[in-house]
Amino acid sequence: MRIELENNDKMARAAKRARASRLLVQVLAFRNYRVTNLKSGTVYVVTFSVEGARRFGSCECKANANNLLCLHIAAAAARHLVAAAEIAAAQTAAAPAPLMAREQDNSILIKPSAAAPAKYRGVEL
Numbered sequence: 400m401r402i403e404l405e406n407n408d409k410m411a412r413a414a415k416r417a418r419a420s421r422l423l424v425q426v427l428a429f430r431n432y433r434v435t436n437l438k439s440g441t442v443y444v445v446t447f448s449v450e451g452a453r454r455f456g457s458c459e460c461k462a463n464a465n466n467l468l469c470l471h472i473a474a475a476a477a478r479h480l481v482a483a484a485e486i487a488a489a490q491t492a493a494a495p496a497p498l499m500a501r502e503q504d505n506s507i508l509i510k511p512s513a514a515a516p517a518k519y520r521g522v523e524l
């Protein structure tokens with residue numbers, strides 16, 4: 400069940416439950432995580448998607464099937480923030496090299512302030 404992710408009480412409560420549990424979050428792919436409960440041994444896959452400015456998460460567990468924001472989504476969302484920040488940092492660090500090459504051939508004029516396009520600056524969830 401796809402559920403919209405919002406920074407609200409539901410997310411705060413789910414994050415609190417996640418912190419109180421022993422969950423292992425592993426990256427399967429971008430926006431795709433495996434969450435293992437180290438106490439019970441249950442394993443669920445969490446997937447995130449984006450539509451415009453809206454962000455969604457879905458999980459394989461029963462709570463999410465009942466349209467609830469589960470602790471697995473909250474745990475994976477926390478890990479996803481780290482992954483997105485890492486990608487944003489890598490893009491910012493990598494940006495100057497190709498820009499310098501472009502400026503040298505004079506085919507494209509780019510102002511220094513455009514070094515990291517805004518769309519790469521934000522953390523994409």
Ligand SMILES: [Zn+2]
Pocket residue numbers: 443458459460461462463469470471472
């Ligand atoms: Zn779940």
